[in-house]
Amino acid sequence: MKIIDGKLISTQLKEEIAKKVKHIVEKGKRPPHLAVIIVGEDGGSQVYVNNKIKACQLVGIKSTHIELPVETTENELLKRVYDLNNNTELDGFIVQLPLPKHINEQKIIEAISPEKDVDGFTPINIGKMVIGLDAYVPATPFGITELLRRYKIETAGKKVVVLGRSNIVGRPISILMSQKSDIGNATVTVCHSKTPDLMKITNQADILIAAIGVPEFVTADMVKKGVVIIDVGTTRVKSDQTKSGWKLKGDVKFDEVAEKAGLITPVPGGVGPMTIASLLYNTLLAYKKKQL
Numbered sequence: 001m002k003i004i005d006g007k008l009i010s011t012q013l014k015e016e017i018a019k020k021v022k023h024i025v026e027k028g029k030r031p032p033h034l035a036v037i038i039v040g041e042d043g044g045s046q047v048y049v050n051n052k053i054k055a056c057q058l059v060g061i062k063s064t065h066i067e068l069p070v071e072t073t074e075n076e077l078l079k080r081v082y083d084l085n086n087n088t089e090l091d092g093f094i095v096q097l098p099l100p101k102h103i104n105e106q107k108i109i110e111a112i113s114p115e116k117d118v119d120g121f122t123p124i125n126i127g128k129m130v131i132g133l134d135a136y137v138p139a140t141p142f143g144i145t146e147l148l149r150r151y152k153i154e155t156a157g158k159k160v161v162v163l164g165r166s167n168i169v170g171r172p173i174s175i176l177m178s179q180k181s182d183i184g185n186a187t188v189t190v191c192h193s194k195t196p197d198l199m200k201i202t203n204q205a206d207i208l209i210a211a212i213g214v215p216e217f218v219t220a221d222m223v224k225k226g227v228v229i230i231d232v233g234t235t236r237v238k239s240d241q242t243k244s245g246w247k248l249k250g251d252v253k254f255d256e257v258a259e260k261a262g263l264i265t266p267v268p269g270g271v272g273p274m275t276i277a278s279l280l281y282n283t284l285l286a287y288k289k290k291q292l
Ligand code: NAP
Pocket: 140, 163, 164, 165, 166, 167, 168, 169, 170, 191, 192, 193, 194, 195, 211, 212, 213, 214, 232, 233, 234, 235, 271, 272, 273, 275
């Protein structure tokens, strides 16, 4: 078994982005600029946003952090989104999810200009991705394809099983893996909570991508020997071994599955670090597109 080291690959990706940003600034141009809107004080979201801002600083991307109170109305948030859409000094922005319950997330996502949608969540970007046009690929699926690419994992002709069909992970990664592209050309099966005989399906996978959010769901008897495991799941579970009182668990029972797998991503340190690096990549892409 070999570990797919997402920390290492994300560091490489960030170094490549930093080099490109340095080159831009050396030519006397402004650096790429990302804004992040967060509404309310959800603890997990605050941590994610702070990590995104820190990552921007690390690679030289300018960042603007917009914190709005939990009582912000849907119309007030829409106005902020329109302002950012029209801000010519801004290349991309994201609205951190989840939003407070009184705000319709889909309405907000659809208000984001597709040119600035570096999360790749707008219907226009998703539609473009589906038919293989140039689009911002959502960060986590992009991160997964980058891990597969950089570890030179063959996907053409392979059987890929994706557990989960969410709009941000399962659905887009299943589309990417079936596309006619270097990381793609696979035969893909998408499973969800209504899929019967799951074990029979997972046992056929050459590559298993688990994105369900159920800690340690995938056990050794569910996979065949030599399988490549991409574990997207990150669930906080209580732990008396850490200072914080919790730790992150993936969707895969790591110790026993690792013994059978050819390659496997750990949690933490696998897919997670790639997600932020991919957002930076999309921001640089948005900047470059604006310069054309
Ligand atoms: P989600 O929106 O809750 O979707 C979960 C999907 O898993 C659904 O399609 C659901 O089926 C399916 N599912 C749930 N239980 C199942 C079961 N027992 N058997 C088969 N399918 C099952 O989740 P998400 O947003 O995609 O996130 C999934 C996990 O990835 C979470 O742990 C999340 O924290 C993590 N995540 C990590 C990153 C990262 O950067 N590492 C990024 C995004 C998400 P139904 O559709 O039938 O309900």
